[in-house]
Amino acid sequence: MAGQNIMNTHFDLNGSQLKDYGLDLIDVDWLKQLKKETLARLKTQSIPSKKDEEWRYTNIKPLIQKCFELAAKNSISNLKKDKPFIQKHSDNNIFIYYADGHFCFMGNLPSYIKTLRTSEDQMIFQTLLNYDVEKIHTPFADLNTLMLSDVLMIETLKNQKIDATIHIIICSDVEQNISPRLLVQLRENSSIRIFEHYLTSNSCVINSLTDINCEKNSQLDYYKIIDEQEQGYHLSLSNIRLARNSYLNLFSWDSGANISRNNINIDLVEKNASVNLNSLFSPKEKLHVDNQLKIKHLAEKCESSLDYRGILQDQSTGVFGGEVYVAQEARDTQSDMKNRNLLLSDDARINTKPVLEIYNEDVQCSHSATSGCLDNDKLFYLQSRGIEETDAMNILIRSFASEIIEKIKNSQMKRTFQEYLVQKLQ
Amino acid sequence: MNKKNSLLSINNLKVSIAEKIIINGLNLTINHGEVHAIMGPNGSGKSTLAKTLAGHPECEIQSGSISYLGKDLFDLSVEERANEGIFMGFQYPIEIPGLSNTAFLKAALNAKKKSQGDEEITAVDFLKELKHNAEVIGMDQAFLNRGVNEGFSGGEKKRNEILQMMMLKPRLSILDETDSGLDIDAMKTVANGLNSMRRKDSSFLLITHYDRLLGYIKPDFVHVLSKGQIIQSGDSTLANQLEEKGYEWLVKT
Numbered sequence: 001m002a003g004q005n006i007m008n009t010h011f012d013l014n015g016s017q018l019k020d021y022g023l024d025l026i027d028v029d030w031l032k033q034l035k036k037e038t039l040a041r042l043k044t045q046s047i048p049s050k051k052d053e054e055w056r057y058t059n060i061k062p063l064i065q066k067c068f069e070l071a072a073k074n075s076i077s078n079l080k081k082d083k084p085f086i087q088k089h090s091d092n093n094i095f096i097y098y099a100d101g102h103f104c105f106m107g108n109l110p111s112y113i114k115t116l117r118t119s120e121d122q123m124i125f126q127t128l129l130n131y132d133v134e135k136i137h138t139p140f141a142d143l144n145t146l147m148l149s150d151v152l153m154i155e156t157l158k159n160q161k162i163d164a165t166i167h168i169i170i171c172s173d174v175e176q177n178i179s180p181r182l183l184v185q186l187r188e189n190s191s192i193r194i195f196e197h198y199l200t201s202n203s204c205v206i207n208s209l210t211d212i213n214c215e216k217n218s219q220l221d222y223y224k225i226i227d228e229q230e231q232g233y234h235l236s237l238s239n240i241r242l243a244r245n246s247y248l249n250l251f252s253w254d255s256g257a258n259i260s261r262n263n264i265n266i267d268l269v270e271k272n273a274s275v276n277l278n279s280l281f282s283p284k285e286k287l288h289v290d291n292q293l294k295i296k297h298l299a300e301k302c303e304s305s306l307d308y309r310g311i312l313q314d315q316s317t318g319v320f321g322g323e324v325y326v327a328q329e330a331r332d333t334q335s336d337m338k339n340r341n342l343l344l345s346d347d348a349r350i351n352t353k354p355v356l357e358i359y360n361e362d363v364q365c366s367h368s369a370t371s372g373c374l375d376n377d378k379l380f381y382l383q384s385r386g387i388e389e390t391d392a393m394n395i396l397i398r399s400f401a402s403e404i405i406e407k408i409k410n411s412q413m414k415r416t417f418q419e420y421l422v423q424k425l426q
Numbered sequence: 427m428n429k430k431n432s433l434l435s436i437n438n439l440k441v442s443i444a445e446k447i448i449i450n451g452l453n454l455t456i457n458h459g460e461v462h463a464i465m466g467p468n469g470s471g472k473s474t475l476a477k478t479l480a481g482h483p484e485c486e487i488q489s490g491s492i493s494y495l496g497k498d499l500f501d502l503s504v505e506e507r508a509n510e511g512i513f514m515g516f517q518y519p520i521e522i523p524g525l526s527n528t529a530f531l532k533a534a535l536n537a538k539k540k541s542q543g544d545e546e547i548t549a550v551d552f553l554k555e556l557k558h559n560a561e562v563i564g565m566d567q568a569f570l571n572r573g574v575n576e577g578f579s580g581g582e583k584k585r586n587e588i589l590q591m592m593m594l595k596p597r598l599s600i601l602d603e604t605d606s607g608l609d610i611d612a613m614k615t616v617a618n619g620l621n622s623m624r625r626k627d628s629s630f631l632l633i634t635h636y637d638r639l640l641g642y643i644k645p646d647f648v649h650v651l652s653k654g655q656i657i658q659s660g661d662s663t664l665a666n667q668l669e670e671k672g673y674e675w676l677v678k679t
């Protein structure tokens with residue numbers, strides 16, 4: 001029975017801790033109210049455990065402990081707004097940094113980007129944040145809401161095609177709890193490119209929440225690199241909604257953390273929406289990466305394609321949980337889900353579980369998962385051309401990752417990922 | 427044992443794969459500049475011989491010896507053999523998606539340079555040579571940027587083997603059925619490639635089932651391999667005889 005007690009442990013947030021989450025400091029009434037409601041709800045929820053199917057392979061306890069510990073400490077990063085690495089915007093690149101609990105930048109932001117701290121118009125934030133919480137209210141989303149101190153919103157205009165890359169760099173060099181919140185609203189027939197880059201150099205806990213809404217005919221080109229320190233914890237939840245004819249293209253690379261967990265929920269809610277997810281994860285040493293994807297086909301003629309590749313070294317561990325749901329009304333659905341893993345050591349582990357849940361017959365769905373070590377035939381082929389064994393192994397590891405990177409169409413982002421590859425897998 | 431001037435000398439070689447003897451007492455000497463052809467029924471051990479020479483870990487040496495350039499071949503690793511000039515054209519070339527053909531060739535060429543203590547080849551020289559060789563064997567530029575053999579047709583893969591051979595300029599080229607799967611024109615261009623490399627210091631071991639390729643590149647010797655042994659050797663006319671009569675008359679005697 002003791003086990004059940006553990007399973008039912010509730011978030012223990014007693015009153016004395018409240019001011020530590022900055023609640024007292026907030027002078028915006030609606031936000032204070034929102035946080036209070038969130039807190040009340042959070043207190044009734046249980047902390048997930050390994051008994052929950054969704055958390056079976058990831059022990060979340062140390063993360064939660066650390067999360068509260070750090071939130072209470074409320075330490076401030078040494079990164080200052082005027083640090084020289086903070087780049088100035090150019091026509092093609094907008095740089096926004098998240099440090100010390102808020103978004104900062106050099107120069108003026110274009111009108112389609114706003115932050116909660118600097119925006120005159122709070123109305124839209126209020127609406128979207130409330131809407132959001134109603135919809136998801138998972139413990140970690142609630143934690144984000146409770147602890148957030150700033151929000152970044154990107155909201156395009158109808159027909160606005162933005163040919164710039166929005167770099168969102170979440171960085172820290174001290175031990176702290178970070179709760180970035182990002183809202184993306186793509187209005188009809190608009191397009192944009194976003195590059196989210198997590199760069200921490202100490203044991204941080206990051207609990208980020210991103211909410212994306214793509215209206216009719218819009219296109220989002222979305223890139224993500226998670227490059228964190230061994231002692232860090234990374235949690236990210238993205239909720240994405242795609243309307244008619246809209247298109248999401250996502251490339252991500254997660255090189256792992258003490259625990260790194262990426263949840264992506266995508267709802268294809270209207271006809272002809274499509275999503276293309278390509279991801280690499282490459283934990284080393286004792287790092288852990290957990291990918292959880294839920295793709296819901298809720299309308300006809302939508303397409304989803306997932307290609308996830310793990311490269312696991314040393315005693316690292318990985319999880320791939322991919323779920324594609326096809327509703328009864330989602331006729332003419334096309335979906336393909338792949339997970340391939342390269343296990344580079346006898347001690348590396350991967351748990352992979354692709355799931356298809358299909359409620360109509362007019363679908364073309366496929367899924368596959370393979371895990372193994374480097375292919376001996378390929379190795380021999382390279383060696384037989386004079387390439388030394390260790391070089392040949394590195395070439396094969398890199399070529400495995402390159403297959404994903406080669407799919408990137410934007411040349412600047414392709415280069416960024418290629419450079420990251422050289423840095424990570426040399 | 428090690429015949430003077432010989433490039434390769436195989437003595438009473440026995441090789442097993444998965445605990446089954448495949449090469450069973452084979453003797454063969456190849457001198458500098460010679461072209462040898464090996465023919466023989468399916469499963470007789472031709473590819474196993476080629477793989478043994480290249481150093482495939484699957485091939486277990488039971489007994490016998492091989493000397494190459496006066497050295498004990500078994501002392502050399504797979505990559506050392508390659509860098510000493512042994513090249514095997516694979517019967518079934520391997521696909522390596524994600525590694526471009528060009529990057530692959532460059533890595534191979536530079537590995538060889540490194541082993542010889544030479545500087546890396548410059549990008550300009552490399553591309554010039556690559557382009558030239560691709561033209562000789564009629565390979566379109568587009569193939570150079572594709573993944574190694576990725577989605578190549580059977581014949582295209584074989585041409586790619588020849589391209590690698592031409593870039594690496596081996597002393598001993600072992601071509602395992604490189605002619606199979608080539609169309610008539612490709613056969614000619616591949617033969618051009620081979621002939622362009624015929625010099626005093628390059629030798630060939632051509633494994634083939636047909637005398638067609640041998641019409642373009644006249645072998646000095648033709649050997650018949652059966653059950654892991656050479657049961658007959660002759661000059662190039664032996665290949666024509668085999669094409670006509672098959673192997674049965676030899677195997678029976």
Ligand SMILES: Nc1ncnc2c1ncn2[C@@H]1O[C@H](COP(=O)(O)OP(=O)(O)OP(=O)(O)O)[C@@H](O)[C@H]1O
Nearest residue numbers: 443444448467468469470471472473474475484517
């Ligand atoms: N990995 C293996 N495991 C078991 N047997 C093997 C293996 N590789 C080769 N053999 C066997 O060794 C024998 C010789 O094979 P090999 O490939 O050398 O023949 P070959 O003369 O090249 O034939 P072909 O003309 O069909 O190419 C065959 O009987 C084959 O089945």
Ligand SMILES: [Mg+2]
Nearest residue numbers: 472473517602
């Ligand atoms: Mg063979």
